Structures are given as structure tokens and as C-alpha cells.
Amino acid sequence: MGKTYDVIVVGGGNAALCAALSAREHNATVLLLERAPEAQRGGNSSYTGGGFRMVHHGADTVKTVVPDLSEGEIANTDFGEYTTEQYLDDLGRVTQYYCDPDLAEMLVLNSTETVQWLHGRGVRFVPRFGRYAFKHEGKFKFFGGTVVEAAGGGRGLVQAEYTAAEKHGVEIRYGAQAIGLIRGNGEVRGVRVFANGSEEEISAKAVVLAAGGFEANREWRARYLGPGWDMAKVRGTRYNTGDGIRMAIDIGAQPYGQWSGCHSVSWERYAPDFGELDRPITASRNGYPFSIMVNAEGKRFVDEGADFRNYTYAKYGRVVLEQPGGFAWHVFDSQVDHLLHDEYRSKGTTKVQADTLEELVAKMEDVNPPQFLKTVREFNAAVKRDAAFNPNIKDGKCTTGLGIEKSNWANPIEKAPFSAYAVTCGITFTFGGLKIDTATRVLDIADAPLPGLFAAGELVGGLFYFNYPGSSGLMAGSVFGRIAGREAAAHALGAEAKAA
Numbered sequence: 001m002g003k004t005y006d007v008i009v010v011g012g013g014n015a016a017l018c019a020a021l022s023a024r025e026h027n028a029t030v031l032l033l034e035r036a037p038e039a040q041r042g043g044n045s046s047y048t049g050g051g052f053r054m055v056h057h058g059a060d061t062v063k064t065v066v067p068d069l070s071e072g073e074i075a076n077t078d079f080g081e082y083t084t085e086q087y088l089d090d091l092g093r094v095t096q097y098y099c100d101p102d103l104a105e106m107l108v109l110n111s112t113e114t115v116q117w118l119h120g121r122g123v124r125f126v127p128r129f130g131r132y133a134f135k136h137e138g139k140f141k142f143f144g145g146t147v148v149e150a151a152g153g154g155r156g157l158v159q160a161e162y163t164a165a166e167k168h169g170v171e172i173r174y175g176a177q178a179i180g181l182i183r184g185n186g187e188v189r190g191v192r193v194f195a196n197g198s199e200e201e202i203s204a205k206a207v208v209l210a211a212g213g214f215e216a217n218r219e220w221r222a223r224y225l226g227p228g229w230d231m232a233k234v235r236g237t238r239y240n241t242g243d244g245i246r247m248a249i250d251i252g253a254q255p256y257g258q259w260s261g262c263h264s265v266s267w268e269r270y271a272p273d274f275g276e277l278d279r280p281i282t283a284s285r286n287g288y289p290f291s292i293m294v295n296a297e298g299k300r301f302v303d304e305g306a307d308f309r310n311y312t313y314a315k316y317g318r319v320v321l322e323q324p325g326g327f328a329w330h331v332f333d334s335q336v337d338h339l340l341h342d343e344y345r346s347k348g349t350t351k352v353q354a355d356t357l358e359e360l361v362a363k364m365e366d367v368n369p370p371q372f373l374k375t376v377r378e379f380n381a382a383v384k385r386d387a388a389f390n391p392n393i394k395d396g397k398c399t400t401g402l403g404i405e406k407s408n409w410a411n412p413i414e415k416a417p418f419s420a421y422a423v424t425c426g427i428t429f430t431f432g433g434l435k436i437d438t439a440t441r442v443l444d445i446a447d448a449p450l451p452g453l454f455a456a457g458e459l460v461g462g463l464f465y466f467n468y469p470g471s472s473g474l475m476a477g478s479v480f481g482r483i484a485g486r487e488a489a490a491h492a493l494g495a496e497a498k499a500a
């Protein structure tokens with residue numbers, strides 16, 4: 001083996017880069033191994049919209065990370081606030097209270113300060129007007145907790161993080177796939193790597209695993225998420241095949257969290273098998289709270305308006321996959337067309353449009369026409385017409401008397417032109433992974449740390465179950481990545497001090 005690094009970080013996305021930056025900040029020498037080639041670097045983090053869910057108290061907090069927020073923007077925007085208690089409540093509620101309370105608390109309590117830390121390292125943030133705020137009566141009003149995103153989305157975030165990593169002396173190798181952990185004297189001592197067609201061993205005093213989940217591994221999806229999941233489309237990188245998780249389990253790490261669970265969404269039915277970096281989010285179909293969703297039988301199958309989209313979108317991909325044929329259609333009328341984002345208008349969208357519902361369903365591939373028309377008739381008749389429609393609040397405009405009600409935003413589907421969009425399930429990331437403590441040390445089956453091994457990001461289990469509050473993934477990767485870098489550096493430099 002050649003040079004010994006203080007810390008090797010496995011992975012090249014947001015969690016890895018936060019770990020690498022933080023370890024450097026604590027004086028460690030750092031090697032970052034990114035499996036992808038440079039042009040594809042950044043993992044799923046590159047595909048994100050760059051949203052960060054942090055505790056905030058309105059414009060005052062937003063200004064700490066968006067210092068150029070103008071007086072006009074402040075006057076025209078109701079950022080609301082998002083307290084520690086609300087964040088913890090959301091994590092508990094959407095995960096059916098399975099969420100690990102210690103990890104949840106670390107995430108929430110460190111959220112704002114970590115976004116400020118990233119800002120201090122050159123990541124620019126902007127208010128998240130596009131997707132998390134609707135303009136109502138002349139004023140933007142945010143809903144659902146997330147108010148900032150990295151400028152330039154995920155690509156902007158990752159670009160800024162790589163720039164900072166290079167500036168601060170993190171050594172980076174692309175096309176370098178970690179394939180195993182090396183142990184010696186009861187500690188993790190390095191990583192086996194496959195690069196340039198051959199295997200090599202690189203030694204380190206501590207290793208941080210941040211190599212993402214297993215969503216891009218078709219075989220593991222069918223094995224752990226269940227039958228049918230091999231057919232889901234991967235929204236992001238093709239390189240997250242569970243390597244980091246496997247490497248840790250191979251040396252005794254404890255599997256943790258919901259291995260049968262994942263984040264998955266409504267996604268363009270005919271999207272490619274993996275994400276494409278130059279069109280990161282155009283296959284998303286997030287306008288369904290204003291739609292009715294129907295399956296091949298022409299039936300509704302879910303409460304489209306159960307909550308704001310960022311509290312339901314991550315679990316509705318699974319519901320779509322469970323439908324006959326694994327697809328569905330989002331159906332809208334012209335009353336809500338203006339609320340649909342550009343993703344519904346992008347190239348490659350499977351859209352049909354017509355002036356009557358009969359013509360519409362004739363164009364909706366693989367849908368039962370008589371049942372569809374019956375479904376719409378019954379839905380329209382069940383809508384509470386005297387309630388006002390308001391996309392910014394859970395408006396209570398609901399249906400009554402249906403087998404599956406729509407709880408909010410239930411506009412009748414009656415004003416031409418009508419449109420429908422074909423969707424399937426797009427998997428974002430998996431929930432199962434490794435068990436860590438609040439210092440990000442990877443734990444074995446007896447809950448004892450595996451010395452020298454740390455983990456952060458998507459490959460950590462225990463935070464998300466069944467569902468996920470939108471924009472918590474980057475936040476969790478940043479919070480725990482930063483802690484992992486600090487702790488790995490302390491371990492490495494402590495080891496050095498002991499050896500001297």
C-alpha cells in the first residue's frame with residue numbers, strides 16, 4: 001500500500017462532500033473516492049432540486065443564507081416559520097413514528113446551522129419560490145416547511161461543493177469503485193478499490209461511507225422492496241447499487257431501518273431506466289393533488305389530496321406501482337392547468353388532451369373507458385361545491401360518499417379542455433441501510449461501534465420509513481456528513497496522537 005490517508009470518504013454526492021470538507025476543516029488528509037466518471041459525479045445529489053428542509057423563523061432566518069434577499073421579495077412573500085417541534089412532528093407523523101428519535105433530533109437541531117455552514121463554504125442559496133410556494137392574492141405563500149434551495153439546484157450544489165473540496169485540498173479520484181473494507185488490529189484500516197481495470201488497496205485511519213442506497217440495483221430492489229420493484233424507473237444515478245451497505249455488512253455492521261421501504265414518486269411512464277443528468281426533474285409529475293388519478297381499470301385508487309404534495313409524493317410511487325400494469329394517469333381539467341409546473345410540459349411527456357371526457361379516455365392508452373367515465377361522474381357528483389378552492393392551504397374542498405375520498409383541492413373535472421398524463425413509479429432512494437449512532441459511528445449487531453468506520457447519507461437506515469418529508473434527504477446528508485467528517489478526523493488524528 002502507498003500513502004496512508006487520515007480519512008477516506010467513499011462516495012461523491014452531497015453527504016460525501018460534506019464529510020470530506022468537514023474532515024479537512026479538522027485537519028485530516030482526505031481522499032474522496034467517486035465511482036462515477038467525472039462527468040457523472042455527484043450521485044443522486046446532482047439530480048435533486050437542491051431543496052433543504054431546515055428549521056426557520058421566516059425572512060430573518062432565510063436572510064442568513066440568502067443575504068441578497070431583496071426588500072421587495074420580503075414584502076411580497078410569506079415564508080411562514082418552521083419550528084423544531086414542527087420538523088420533529090413531521091418526521092414522526094410521516095414515518096408512522098418509526099423514525100429513530102436520536103437521529104431525528106440530531107437532524108433537526110443541526111439543520112439551520114448546517115445550511116449556514118454550507119453557505120459559508122460557497123454554496124449559494126435562493127428562496128424556493130418555484131415548487132413550494134403558490135402566488136395567491138398577489139403574494140407568495142410558502143407551504144410545507146421548505147423555503148430554500150441551492151442555486152442551480154442539485155448540480156449547482158454539487159458543483160459548489162466540489163469547488164470547495166478542491167480549494168481546501170481534498171484529493172478526489174473519479175472512476176474509483178470501493179469494493180471492500182480492510183481491517184487490521186480491530187479497526188478499519190482502508191479500502192479496496194477497483195479502478196482503471198485493476199484492484200488496489202488504499203490505507204486510511206478512518207473511513208466514511210457515503211455511497212448512497214441500493215435503488216439502482218434491480219436485483220436488490222426485487223429482493224428487498226418486493227416483487228415488481230425491479231420494474232421501477234430509477235430517477236437518479238445508476239451508480240448507487242448498495243456497495244457501501246454491503247461492504248459494511250460484510251464486516252459485521254447492523255442492517256437498520258426499513259429495508260422494504262423507499263422514496264418513490266409518480267414518474268413519466270416511458271422515462272429511461274436511469275436518470276439523465278441533463279434533464280434532472282422533467283419526468284416528475286407532482287401536480288396530482290389537483291388531479292384525479294386513475295388506473296387501467298378506470299378507477300381512482302388513492303386520496304390525491306390527502307396532504308400537501310411534499311408529504312405524499314414520496315409514498316405515492318409505490319401506490320402507482322401496485323396498480324394493474326404498474327401505471328396510472330393524472331387527469332386534470334382546465335381550471336387547474338395554470339398550477340401545473342413545467343415538468344408537465346417538457347419534451348418526452350406522455351400527454352393526451354381533448355374537449356370531451358369521452359375523447360380523452362379514448363386517447364388514454366390501456367384505460368377502461370366506461371369505468372373511467374363512471375369514475376369521473378361519481379367524483380364530480382361527490383365534490384363539496386360550496387367550499388372554496390385554494391392551492392396554498394389544505395382547503396377542505398373534499399368529496400363525500402366515495403369509497404376513496406379526496407380530502408382537499410377536489411375540483412370537479414368538468415371544464416374543457418381536459419388533459420391526462422401517463423405515469424409509472426420512479427424510485428428516488430431506499431430507506432434501509434446501516435445503523436449509526438449520533439456521532440455517525442457504524443454500529444454492529446450489539447450496537448457497538450466498528451472502530452474507524454463512519455457513515456452518512458442515503459445508506460444510513462432508521463430516519464425514514466414509509467414516507468419522507470420532502471427535502472430532508474440533502475439536509476440529513478449534510479448534517480450527518482458534516483458530523484462524520486469531524487468524527488472521522490478526530491478518530492484518525494487521535495489514532496496518530498496515540499501512535500506518536
Ligand SMILES: Cc1cc2nc3c(=O)[nH]c(=O)nc-3n(C[C@H](O)[C@H](O)[C@H](O)COP(=O)(O)OP(=O)(O)OC[C@H]3O[C@@H](n4cnc5c(N)ncnc54)[C@H](O)[C@@H]3O)c2cc1C
Pocket residue numbers: 010011012013014015016033034035036041042043044045046047048049050051052053176177178179210211212213235236237239240241242243244280281427428429456457458459470471472473474475477
Ligand atoms: C430526482 C431527485 C430529486 C431529489 N430532490 C431532492 C431535493 O430537492 N431535496 C432533498 O433533500 N433530496 C432530494 N432527493 C434525494 C437526495 O438525492 C438524496 O437524499 C441525497 O442526495 C443523498 O445524498 P448521498 O450523498 O447520500 O447520496 P448520493 O448523492 O446518491 O451519492 C452517492 C455517491 O456514492 C457514489 N458511489 C456509489 N457506490 C460507490 C462505490 N462503490 N465507490 C465509490 N463511490 C460510490 C455514487 O457515484 C455517488 O456519487 C432527490 C433525489 C432524486 C433522485
